[in-house]
Amino acid sequence: MTTAELPVAAADAADDRDCYHCGLPVPSATQHFVRVDGALRRMCCVGCEAVAQSIVDNGLTDYYRHRDAMPERRREAMPAELQELGLFDHPDFQKSFVRPVGEHEREAALILEGITCAACVWLNENHVARLPGVSAIQINYATRRARVRWDERRIKLSDILAAVRAIGYRAYPYDAERSEQIAGRERRSMLWRLFVAGFGMMQVMMYAFPAYVAGEGELTPDIELLLRWASLVLTLPVVLYSAAPFFQRAWRDVRLRRLGMDVPVALGVGSAFLASLWATLTDGPEVYYDSVTMFVFFLLGGRYLEMLARQKAVRGVEELGKALPSFAERLGGWPASTDGERVPTVQLMAGDVVRVRPGEAVPADGVVVEGGSEVNEALLTGESMPVPKGVGDTLTGGSINVSSPLLLRVEQVGDATRLGAIRRLMERAAGERPRIATQAERVAGYFIVTLLVLAGATAIAWYLIDPARALWVSVSVLVVACPCALSLATPTALTVATDVLARMGVLVTRGHAIETLAKANRFVFDKTGTLTLGRMRLEEVRVLGERDEPGLRALAAAIEQGSEHPVAAGLREAAGGLILPPVARLKAETGKGVEGWVDGARWWIGRPDHVAACAGLALPDELAELAARGGTVVALASPAGWQALFRLADGLRAEAAAFVSRLAREQARMSVLSGDAPPVVAAVANTLGIADARGGMSPQDKQACIVHLQREPGVVVAMVGDGVNDAPVLAQAHVSVAMGGGTDLARNQADIVLLNENLASLGQGIDLARKTLRIIRQNLWWSFAYNFTSVPLAMAGLVTPWMAGLGMAASSLLVVLNALRLQRPFR
Numbered sequence: 014m015t016t017a018e019l020p021v022a023a024a025d026a027a028d029d030r031d032c033y034h035c036g037l038p039v040p041s042a043t044q045h046f047v048r049v050d051g052a053l054r055r056m057c058c059v060g061c062e063a064v065a066q067s068i069v070d071n072g073l074t075d076y077y078r079h080r081d082a083m084p085e086r087r088r089e090a091m092p093a094e095l096q097e098l099g100l101f102d103h104p105d106f107q108k109s110f111v112r113p114v115g116e117h118e119r120e121a122a123l124i125l126e127g128i129t130c131a132a133c134v135w136l137n138e139n140h141v142a143r144l145p146g147v148s149a150i151q152i153n154y155a156t157r158r159a160r161v162r163w164d165e166r167r168i169k170l171s172d173i174l175a176a177v178r179a180i181g182y183r184a185y186p187y188d189a190e191r192s193e194q195i196a197g198r199e200r201r202s203m204l205w206r207l208f209v210a211g212f213g214m215m216q217v218m219m220y221a222f223p224a225y226v227a228g229e230g231e232l233t234p235d236i237e238l239l240l241r242w243a244s245l246v247l248t249l250p251v252v253l254y255s256a257a258p259f260f261q262r263a264w265r266d267v268r269l270r271r272l273g274m275d276v277p278v279a280l281g282v283g284s285a286f287l288a289s290l291w292a293t294l295t296d297g298p299e300v301y302y303d304s305v306t307m308f309v310f311f312l313l314g315g316r317y318l319e320m321l322a323r324q325k326a327v328r329g330v331e332e333l334g335k336a337l338p339s340f341a342e343r344l345g346g347w348p349a350s351t352d353g354e355r356v357p358t359v360q361l362m363a364g365d366v367v368r369v370r371p372g373e374a375v376p377a378d379g380v381v382v383e384g385g386s387e388v389n390e391a392l393l394t395g396e397s398m399p400v401p402k403g404v405g406d407t408l409t410g411g412s413i414n415v416s417s418p419l420l421l422r423v424e425q426v427g428d429a430t431r432l433g434a435i436r437r438l439m440e441r442a443a444g445e446r447p448r449i450a451t452q453a454e455r456v457a458g459y460f461i462v463t464l465l466v467l468a469g470a471t472a473i474a475w476y477l478i479d480p481a482r483a484l485w486v487s488v489s490v491l492v493v494a495c496p497c498a499l500s501l502a503t504p505t506a507l508t509v510a511t512d513v514l515a516r517m518g519v520l521v522t523r524g525h526a527i528e529t530l531a532k533a534n535r536f537v538f539d540k541t542g543t544l545t546l547g548r549m550r551l552e553e554v555r556v557l558g559e560r561d562e563p564g565l566r567a568l569a570a571a572i573e574q575g576s577e578h579p580v581a582a583g584l585r586e587a588a589g590g591l592i593l594p595p596v597a598r599l600k601a602e603t604g605k606g607v608e609g610w611v612d613g614a615r616w617w618i619g620r621p622d623h624v625a626a627c628a629g630l631a632l633p634d635e636l637a638e639l640a641a642r643g644g645t646v647v648a649l650a651s652p653a654g655w656q657a658l659f660r661l662a663d664g665l666r667a668e669a670a671a672f673v674s675r676l677a678r679e680q681a682r683m684s685v686l687s688g689d690a691p692p693v694v695a696a697v698a699n700t701l702g703i704a705d706a707r708g709g710m711s712p713q714d715k716q717a718c719i720v721h722l723q724r725e726p727g728v729v730v731a732m733v734g735d736g737v738n739d740a741p742v743l744a745q746a747h748v749s750v751a752m753g754g755g756t757d758l759a760r761n762q763a764d765i766v767l768l769n770e771n772l773a774s775l776g777q778g779i780d781l782a783r784k785t786l787r788i789i790r791q792n793l794w795w796s797f798a799y800n801f802t803s804v805p806l807a808m809a810g811l812v813t814p815w816m817a818g819l820g821m822a823a824s825s826l827l828v829v830l831n832a833l834r835l836q837r838p839f840r
């Protein structure tokens with residue numbers, strides 16, 4: 014719609030107070046219209062406008078005529094036909110779940126419906142990865158979440174979704190509500206199948222019981238035939254409905270020429286049922302409807318309990334997606350008026366002022382402009398105690414206002430918020446698969462092939478020994494050895510551990526992080542902001558030139574205005590209230606200093622040796638005497654000579670000494686690598702008892718040092734840092750940890766982020782990581798022991814089919830319950 018049409022459109026649609034497409038209130042300043050059936054209709058946002066226009070353009074206007082209720086969510090406000098026509102490719106619709114990662118590359122967060130085992134994950138990943146234009150796909154078995162990356166010039170998102178659907182699964186744009194709906198649907202469907210199987214099992218057992226207890230010739234042939242037919246009728250729903258998913262997935266695997274875990278199950282159930290059916294029709298010697306129904310019931314029961322445990326494990330991760338409220342109270346006329354209007358959170362923009370009442374969640378990142386209260390940031394940092402907030406303090410979206418109303422000026426919304434960044438990091442971790450999980454899946458694949466060979470050999474052997482038992486013994490082998498437990502052992506434990514760590518304020522952002530952290534034996538620390546608080550305070554200014562001290566503080570703060578380093582923050586704080594001169598051509602050299610032009614003159618500030626090299630000066634005599642007082646010394650110079658030395662001090666973190674002592678007791682070796690002056694670094698290291706302290710290091714020096722350490726056999730290096738200059742070394746280490754208050758670059762490079770900036774939580778994280786590895790090993794050993802014990806027994810004819818089904822279900826449930834033990838110490 015053109016700008017010239019807007020006044021007319023507004024007049025025509027003046028009576029539309031709610032969005033014609035989704036039914037939400039239309040903000041007064043919004044100007045979005047679509048002509049539907051000849052009448053202009055108001056839309057609340059550009060997303061609804063795009064969707065409605067697509068509906069009209071595709072000739073699907075009948076959707077609006079026939080719908081009898083507004084959709085619960087805007088994303089569902091479309092006819093099914095339109096989804097098939099590629100609406101998912103519309104840029105406005107993709108805003109909430111697709112992000113650009115390059116000029117033409119896009120990445121989407123999806124949720125998959127129909128995933129039941131690791132084989133499904135393998136199938137989807139391999140199928141989608143072969144599509145032209147798809148550069149990466151990673152699926153998390155426990156959460157059913159998928160991360161897909163593609164080149165939009167070569168393939169559309171709708172084509173990827175269609176490819177997933179073609180192999181029997183369904184993919185949706187991820188959101189927390191959709192995830193919960195799918196989980197609820199899975200529970201209901203599984204419960205109904207379980208109920209039918211249980212009911213059929215009890216009835217069939219009732220008819221089978223007389224045959225078990227009756228003596229030879231006590232049952233007449235007519236009665237036996239009647240009982241068999243009655244059992245057949247009751248078994249049919251169990252096989253055709255309760256066990257249907259096993260057959261569907263097995264058939265899909267066969268069509269795709271691969272072997273999944275449902276293949277042996279379907280073979281076992283199908284062959285047992287068909288043999289019983291044949292015996293019923295031909296008056297054969299034996300029928301085993303009771304074993305078939307019992308096996309299906311136990312198998313479904315085990316998988317139902319496993320599903321409940323798995324959904325419970327991932328629920329904590331999903332809570333992050335629900336932290337932001339759906340609506341916010343925006344004060345459009347503030348400060349002249351405090352009247353508010355309820356608007357969808359997605360409509361908030363930077364600069365808006367919103368009121369957050371006690372008990373409400375903060376809808377976006379921003380700064381408090383009025384009021385004082387306490388907020389609970391437990392979901393984001395793991396800190397359960399409320400944090401005081403007043404005018405000028407920052408608020409993080411998703412935190413809960415506890416006591417008094419607050420007025421917040423919005424700075425970041427949607428995916429740009431800190432919560433959005435955390436969610437992306439967690440999705441990245443969920444999509445990556447650690448080496449130990451990949452190895453377990455590969456073993457499970459080989460195991461299925463071996464199992465089928467053993468079942469075939471068993472059938473042949475028993476046919477030669479006792480033909481009447483050949484079928485049932487081979488069925489027992491197929492069922493008892495299904496490697497479900499083997500496939501569940503690793504992903505379930507890692508998912509539970511990730512959830513528990515997140516609740517502690519330790520955010521895992523890479524798939525390998527837990528495994529590697531558990532093995533770390535060499536810890537390397539940055540100093541400022543890591544072992545120290547990173548809140549530098551200006552303690553002393555030594556004037557070396559003609560300018561006065563306030564002028565030098567203002568000049569230093571002006572040159573450092575773009576830096577995220579704690580020293581820069583300390584200098585800016587020291588210049589509070591001063592008028593900063595304009596600075597041009599700022600140029601920062603990471604880890605060394607900053608250069609800028611003020612009033613046509615060139616200035617340098619940073620490490621004294623760096624500034625001396627840039628300005629061509631010898632180090633000032635006052636430097637040694639000032640450095641001897643402790644803290645960090647920063648020099649300021651111009652071509653006219655040295656102008657000032659600034660001494661800043663920082664305090665040690667309260668928990669740093671205890672954390673370092675704990676690592677020392679475990680005989681872990683430690684180092685401090687810092688760009689700060691060597692005496693300052695040595696002082697901090699001596700205080701904490703760390704022998705290896707190296708100061709004056711550039712980012713390249715730190716990286717080279719890590720590479721050198723990694724060459725030592727058996728060494729697993731964990732790097733802890735926070736700054737921009739730590740990013741290369743964080744990427745180089747085997748496992749890296751960034752402080753939550755550090756730079757975005759450091760957080761993105763790190764494998765783990767300490768959201769609460771508490772090194773004690775890292776200590777708990779190490780304990781939990783080690784416990785997780787122990788539990789994974791226990792699960793794997795249990796799975797191997799179960800299979801290596803049960804298979805020979807089944808081959809020997811000592812395990813009936815129903816006992817096999819019970820054993821298989823119990824083994825899967827056991828590994829899940831064992832993984833849930835990780836939650837215990839942290840409740």
